[in-house]
Amino acid sequence: MGFFKNQFSNVVEWEEFRDDMIFWKWNNREIKKGSKLVIRSGQDAVFINNGKIEGIFEQEGVYNVDSDIIPFLSTLKGFKFGFNSGMRVEVLFVNTKEFTVRWGTQSPILIPTPQLPGGMPIRANGTFNFKVNDYVTLIDKIAGIKESYLVDDVKVRITSVLNQLLMKWISKEGKDMFNLQANADAIAAGIREDLDMQIMGDGLTVTGFQVMSFNYPAEIQEMITKNASYQMIGDLQKYQQVSMTDGIASGKVAGGGAASDMAGMMMGMNMANEMLKNMNGGRGQGQGQGPAAGPNSGGPSAGAGAGQPSAQQPPAAPAPSSAPGNVTRPNFCPNCGAKNEGANFCPNCGQKLV
Template sequence: MARMIDVVEFLDQTGEEIVHREPEWGPGDFRFGSQVIVRENQVAVFFRDGKALDILVPGRHTITTGNIPLLARLIGMATGGKTPFQAEVVFVNTKQFIDQKWGTPEPIWFQDPVLRMARLRARGTYSFQVRDPALFVNKIVGQQGIYASRQIEDYMRGFIVQKFIDLLGEMRKSLFELPAMYNELSTGVKAKLNDDFGLIGLSILAFALHAIAPTEETSKAMEQATAMGAVGEADYLRYQAAQAMRESATAPGNHSEMSTGMGIGTGLGLGAGMAGMVSQAFHPSQSPSHAGGNITLEQVRQAIDNLDLRFSMGEISEENYNRLMKKWQDRVRELGGNPNDV
């Protein structure tokens, strides 16, 4: 005979579980008079036959026909009002989950107006909250059959990457332009996510794009485009400098506003001047002075820092690294600097 459940509760030691099912193995035997303990930042959702039914808020509850009317009506029709009855209790964490990581598991393809096709990786953070527990349980637990928090996180990350890819396709911007558009990209992806996540009971509180990194073959294509004159060399160096500034602003230990998902695009060291320089390649009618002036020694140093970072992460080969490093050290000399100081 199945064990009768007299008390059901879930103590989340980590505070990071999004959902938890009791009993974990499936429906259990409850009876009127059983106790349900719901802790702060939790709601308990009674679940049966693939549907979310009654919701209990934080506190200690004794199961009666009064506090589970939907379930009582259902089991009344099925069992004539007799107990025990079978059900599950899904505990949903309603806290704000902040600084969650997302990224492209593999390089993604997108159509670039300059490079034709390009491959890149992207990463960032997001914050979310379960706003409608019953809807969330119906859509995720009931329809998707997902019970584990890790599965839910993977589901959300996959959704985020898809919306990011969709937005890149809609914007039709080149990889050379993207470093100046992180704020616009972040805002656009957040809006798309809230439109769709609202349908499953979730709300995206913040979304930040921290880095876009081309693959090694795409980096070579960018250099070739520069060599062929499709993009000016100075503009390519400015692109690299912008990337370096972005990486620096979101590196571990940097407590910029962007790292918390707030005020994206501020406090990054990438002001309007840099944004203008990156976009100058696509607006040749503007003079270089309007785009922030000629390439500076500091911008070349930033590009070298970015090269070091990408090499340390294994994104470019040693041969490619040495070739680019020599090129930029020569540029340092042209600008009157000492390559040994960079």
């Protein structure tokens, strides 16, 4: 025991821990008698000798190499002979947590669609999750040649194939190209399976893939919004009237231009037509009630009692004539100046002319 009394006691621990680091390798140093192994929460320690895994320690805590570690590393040369000299062994510290990474398309993806011969340009963004699940494969493919491995390294690997996978699964599951969000879950599930196959060979697994939003070009989004408005209102003619009124009220259709004149004329004609319909409806109701009081409907003589004088109702006053000879109408509207062709209301602004 005197041989080890003055020797330095190494501490084997993850010295450069970072949240975005997947693994870090402790190497090029000797593990001596009295050394300690420190494993923190969310870490595993993998002892490697000549590329072969000699032991995996998963529980957090502080371990004494001579009493806690050696029994699990008895196959190592030097350890089984009483550990009389230092031993160079690599220790791979692995971050066991699940990593969450944001992704987004760098440029629009042109999705083939019959509506647009050149394809629908779409951007998308979301998140994906992954973790380490196979230490043997991880050491064989990555840790054997790298001292550390970062989340950004995996992100580069995944985003390099993401555009092709988005195109594949949008074309397959995007039943409504103008409402891809409705099928986002099915699209994401397909992409997750393909991405898992991509990184499975590195000892990693994709545990989740989410699409937060699909983004269309501004002109396409405007068309989608207008289409939704048409469906909400239901009546295209009513939508045009509302849009025209809103445009005039907001000042977007103003001034003496052709658009303003056209909007004003159409709105005036629509108002005049509605007023004429209302007047004609009122007259029809009044005329329909007249005959009920006439003599042919069993008038007062039929309902009068004996000895009572029969009372005859006075004739109803004739409705005002709309003949041009009876009423004088101005040739031009006093409100807007539009020419009048003998109508009771101005066809442009709806002004009453009689």
